[in-house]
Amino acid sequence: MRAVFVQLQCAPGKTYEVADTLFEREIVSELYSTSGEYDLLMKIYVEGEEDIGKFINDNVANVPGISRSLTTLTFKAF
Numbered sequence: 001m002r003a004v005f006v007q008l009q010c011a012p013g014k015t016y017e018v019a020d021t022l023f024e025r026e027i028v029s030e031l032y033s034t035s036g037e038y039d040l041l042m043k044i045y046v047e048g049e050e051d052i053g054k055f056i057n058d059n060v061a062n063v064p065g066i067s068r069s070l071t072t073l074t075f076k077a078f
Contacts, residue, residue, distance in 0.1 A: 001045040003029075003077075004052055006060060007038035007070040014065030015039045021063045038070065 010018045015033065019040060022028050030043040046055050056071055 002048055002052075003074045004044050004046055004056075005072040005074070006042045006044065006056065007034070007072075008040040008042065008060075008066050009037065009068035010039045011065050011067050018063055018065045021065075022060070025059060025063075027059050038068075 008018060019031055019033075022031060022040075022042065027044055028042050029045055032041045033039065034041045042060075044055075044060075046052050052071070052073065056069070060066070061069060
């Protein structure tokens with residue numbers, strides 16, 4: 001499994017709805033509310049062979065209320 005971090009920018013007033021939807025989809029390992037340019041920071045785990053872009057597109061980017069995302073891939077843990 002590979003850890004992937006995704007920052008989400010939500011439409012005004014939609015952050016809690018986005019968070020609820022992500023939890024309902026059961027794809028989130030950790031989810032945090034953040035300050036700054038992005039509203040949520042989420043940690044997910046993706047199978048090593050799975051296409052991360054497709055996974056994000058199919059499971060995250062289509063959540064109503066998300067206006068922008070930034071995906072950070074991880075490599076070796078120290």
